[in-house]
Amino acid sequence: MENRVTEQAKQAYYEQYMGRTHIWGRAGVGLGILLLLAAPLAMGLVLGAGPNWGAAAMGFLQVALVYWTSGVVEFLVYAPMLGGGASYLAFITGNLINLKLPCAANAREICGTEVGTPENDIVSTLSVATSSLVTVVVLMLGVLCLVPLTPVLESPVLQPAFDTVIPALFGALAFKYFSKSLLLAAAPLAVMCVLFVAVPALIGQVSFLILLGGGLSIALAWLMFRRGRL
Structure with missing residues (x-):
């Protein structure tokens, strides 16, 4: 009782x-x-x-027609993963895919929480809030040190490293999840690789393909669950 x-x-x-x-x-x-x-x-x-308000409105409509689907898809995909508080923070502070999501995923892994639980909401909110504060501090230091660091940041020697930061970050994070179910990870990954190789123009439309990749993953996970393989 x-x-x-x-x-x-x-x-x-x-x-x-x-x-x-x-x-x-x-x-x-x-x-x-x-x-x-x-x-x-x-x-x-x-x-x-x-501004010319007519031209500004026309420009806004043109951009909105292209990106509204991306905004809806990102909300539907990422909000359940982050929870309520973290979603509000992440969508207003930005850097959602390359910073906030990895921080929340790593915090969830460390704390052992599961998506959709109250514990995950708290952990995700704290991790995204910490990430936002650290980002502000780093940006402040970067602005203060911009002039002396400019020659270093623009060095041709370091340019390849900057070009591969995001792939390296996501590769390291993704491996932990891919290794848990190689079949579930391999099928959507193979489909995306074939699409990008066959139609290189799709590389710039990653947000639109999130829905396709997510749908494939959900469908495959459902089939594997029905057959007792997940």
Whole structure:
């Protein structure tokens, strides 16, 4: 009886926590968007200059028609992995794929939490928040040291290393998950490799292919589960 009361209290507290998270998360995202728009508008008002609103609206529509599917797909794929609080932080601070997701995945692996659990929501939120703060500190130091470090950063010797940072990062992170189920990982990976080799132009459309790769993975996992192989 005591255990049941404890679990009910935990569930009630978690629901209260998520309610506050959604309130503050929506307010934070709204404030972030407002600040992003307010800076250029304020500069335009002060300097007496402004864009051609018709041309700006047309440009926005052209970009939105291309990227709206990517935005929807990324939300549907990444939000369940990150949880509520981490999703609000990650989508407003950026660097989602190459920074926030790896941090959250590594934290989840260290803590032993599972996607979709309250524990994973807490761990993901803390990891994404820490990643955001560290990013701000690193950027501040980078700006302060930009002039003396420019010759080093532009060195031809280091350029190949900078070009392979993201593949190296994702390769190391992906291997841990690929090794758990080689068949489940190999099939979507093979399909994506064939598509990229056959149609090189698709390399720049990675976000649109997330849906295809994710769908293949889910379908294959379902079949393997039905056959008792997963």
